[in-house]
Amino acid sequence: MTHEELFFQITHKKSYLCVGLDTDIRKIPEHLLNEEDPVFAFNKAIIDATSDYCxxxxxxxxxxxxxGVAGWESLRKTLAYIPKTHFxxxxxxxxxIGNTSGLYARTFFDPAASxxxxDSVTVAPYMGSDSVLPFLDYSNKWVIxxxxxxxxxxxxxxxxxxxxxxLYEHVLTTSQQWAGPDRMMYVVGATQADALSHIRTLVPNHFLLVPGVGAQGGSLEEVSRYGMNARCGLLVNSSRGILYAGNGQDFAQKARVEAHAIQQEMEKYLELYLK
Amino acid sequence: MTHEELFFQITHKKSYLCVGLDTDIRKIPEHLLNEEDPVFAFNKAIIDATSDYCxxxxxxxxxxxxxGVAGWESLRKTLAYIPKTHFxxxxxxxxxIGNTSGLYARTFFDPAASxxxxDSVTVAPYMGSDSVLPFLDYSNKWVIxxxxxxxxxxxxxxxxxxxxxxLYEHVLTTSQQWAGPDRMMYVVGATQADALSHIRTLVPNHFLLVPGVGAQGGSLEEVSRYGMNARCGLLVNSSRGILYAGNGQDFAQKARVEAHAIQQEMEKYLELYLK
Known part of the structure; x- marks a missing residue:
């Protein structure tokens, strides 16, 4: 998915919500445990319930x-089920190191292999340029x-x-030599709202993936105020707050209500802060 | 496996060789591709051929x-096949973040789950203490x-x-607050032999996992001279040099010859440099 297409989806949905599928088999509603693949059954219901709002x-x-092996299979089915309109x-x-990162890139970006x-993978910067560049060999794929x-x-x-x-500023500036805002995003935690406006001056055009709203205590309003740019430039993640909004037969309905509430708040911030 | 047991194996085998199972299905001998699980068949033969020397x-x-799923299954079978005498x-x-690292710890350390x-897992330090500590909740398991x-x-x-x-010195010193040399090791590349003697002053008692000898150009002699301590304190990795020593029916025999040559060299360095 391109930067353009992602921004189109954001304006179309009036949402920059990312739903984190941190699906813990120990936390999903009991009635799903009888399913052949309980994790996939849970994810499928969550995706059906939330896709309008994220x-x-x-x-x-x-x-x-x-x-283990079963989890990897649940992941494959889950990914295949996500609508193509979603990043x-x-x-x-x-x-x-380079040749190993090349194989991780195959893992996430080459369906014939894995x-x-x-569309994208989160990458840790500690090992530097050649640990990141192999992911960028795949066109239209992103490093976060x-x-x-x-x-x-x-x-x-x-x-x-x-x-x-x-150090994180060095990561932001050095890594811009590796790819532009059409291929790279950055993870910036929502609990770091104080740093967000400064980060925006360093990476004015990049998307930021912002976890930490909700369970971890970050403020969506502050993130949106300090972090939004002219193409939104934000994907704000919520995981536990949506996935485990309910724990009964109606868990998906409760997840939908929660996702809708966040979308409504985001719609407001898009009107206020989209520059 | 404890620090004590690992040192016992090293003195018993006169070797501190770690064989890196970087098994690339595109590089293994053609005759194995007819096997039900070619990657496992290759690893099994490599383990049989090299376990005396590593x-x-x-x-x-x-x-x-x-x-994908098939690879995860090959990994499970490979790990189960490795003799218990080997780290x-x-x-x-x-x-x-903490709760996610807790799940990665389950992945590698809890057979009932995954x-x-x-015995151990390599961990990147960029996210700090709470990204590392959950791995240490498992007794007798190691963070590298x-x-x-x-x-x-x-x-x-x-x-x-x-x-x-x-920065890497800060990683070495800060992380010593999280665990001692009985639970933590460090990755130090063999191509960084200039830094090894200084690193030894910072972490005198820790094991160092040293990749980069062979294909990446590091010198085993220098690594051993600058890096060895009184309990050896080194695990030197070789992957491609052993795995792909041969490409025919006799690939495992060739791997054995290569592993034996490295062990012989290590035996010499243990006599010279074990302090």
């Missing part, structure tokens, strides 16, 4: 891998690079100061 | 994931943290200077 889905790989993110935080055909994350440990290294600037 | 095996996850490393370069029961990697992009961020010290 523009992206982000399966978190850890939740699938923790189920898909493999939240995998990968990154290794059965998966994501970790910049400033929403967890407490994010400060351990990301905010260390190098030449008067925190 | 103390560890390190499947590189990317190579298995690139095959096993999931070379996965994972790392995410079918996998590795990226410090200074062997690839060219490794310099992009790892050598940036923070308070007169390169």
């Amino acid at each position: 523009v992206a889905y982000k399966p978190n790989l850890a939740f699938y891998e923790a189920q 898909t993110i493999a939240d995998a935080k990968r990154g290794d 059965g998966l055909d994501f 690079l970790l910049a400033l994350t929403s967890n407490t440990g994010g400060s351990d290294f990301q905010r260390l100061v190098v030449d008067d600037k925190p | 103390v560890a095996y390190k499947p590189n996850l990317a190579f298995y994931e690139a095959q 096993t490393i999931a070379d996965a370069k994972r790392g995410d 079918g996998l029961d590795f 943290l990226l410090a200074l990697t062997s690839n060219t992009g490794g310099s992009d961020f790892q050598r940036l200077v923070v308070d007169d010290k390169p």
Whole structure:
């Protein structure tokens, strides 16, 4: 999916919501456990219930891998079920030396090899350029690079100061030599709203993938105020708040209500802050 | 496996060789492609041929994931086949916020969930403490943290200077607050031999996992001279040099010859440099 197409979906849906498919088999409603593939059954219902109100889905790989072979199969079916109108993110935080990153790129971008055909993958920057570039060999596919994350440990290294600037700023500036805003996005945690307006000056045209709204305590209003650009430039993720809005037979309906509420709030912010 | 047991294996085998199972289905001998699971058939033959001369095996996850569900199954069978006397490393370069890292820990350390029961997993440090700690909740399991990697992009961020010290030194010192040398190792590329003696002063008792000897150009002699400590403290990895030593019916025999040659060299260095 191109930058253009993604922005079209955002204006069409009046939403920049990404639904994080962090599907934990220990948390899904009990009645689904009788299904042949409970994780897929849950995801299918969530996708049906929320696709009107979101523009992206982000399966978190850890939740699938923790189920081994069966989890990998649930992931494949889930991805195939997501409508083509929605941007898909493999939240995998990968990154290794060049030839290995090339294989991770095959994993997420080459359905003939792996059965998966994501639009994008999250990548950790620690290993530098040649750990990122192999993902960019696939046309129309995106790298979403970790910049400033929403967890407490994010400060351990990301905010260390190098030449008067925190490390994450070096990640933002150096990585712009590898790809432009048509192929790269950045992860910036919603709990870091104080840093968002400054980050916008460094990457004015890039999309930011913003986790941390909801369960992790970030404010959607602040993220939208400080982070939005002329093409929206935001994908704000919610996982647990939507997935586990209900725990009974009506879990999908409750997820829909929650996703709709976020979309309504986003519609308001698009009117206020789209520059 | 404990630090003690690993050192016992090293002295018993007179080897600190780790065989990297970077098994690429596009590179294995043609006659294996008729097997039901060619990747597992290849790994099985390599393990049979090399287990006398190495103390560890390190499947590189990317190579298995690139095959999707089938690759994950090959990985499970390969891990189950590795003798219990050998230390096993999931070379996965994972790392995410706490609850997600907890699921990655389940993936590699909880066979009841995923079918996998590795001794250790490689972890990227960018997301800090709470991305690493969940792996340490499993007793007798290890985190192998990226410090200074062997690839060219490794310099992009790892050598940036923070308070007169390169970033990787901060990773080495900060992470020692999370676990001691009985639970944590570090990845230090063999192409960084100049930095090894200094790194030894910072982490005198830790094991270092050293990739980059062979195809990537690192010198085993230098790594051993600068990196060895009183309990060896080194696991030196070779992947392609062993796996693809031959490409015919006798590929495993050729792999054995190559592994034996490295073991012989290591035996010499253990006599010279074990302090």
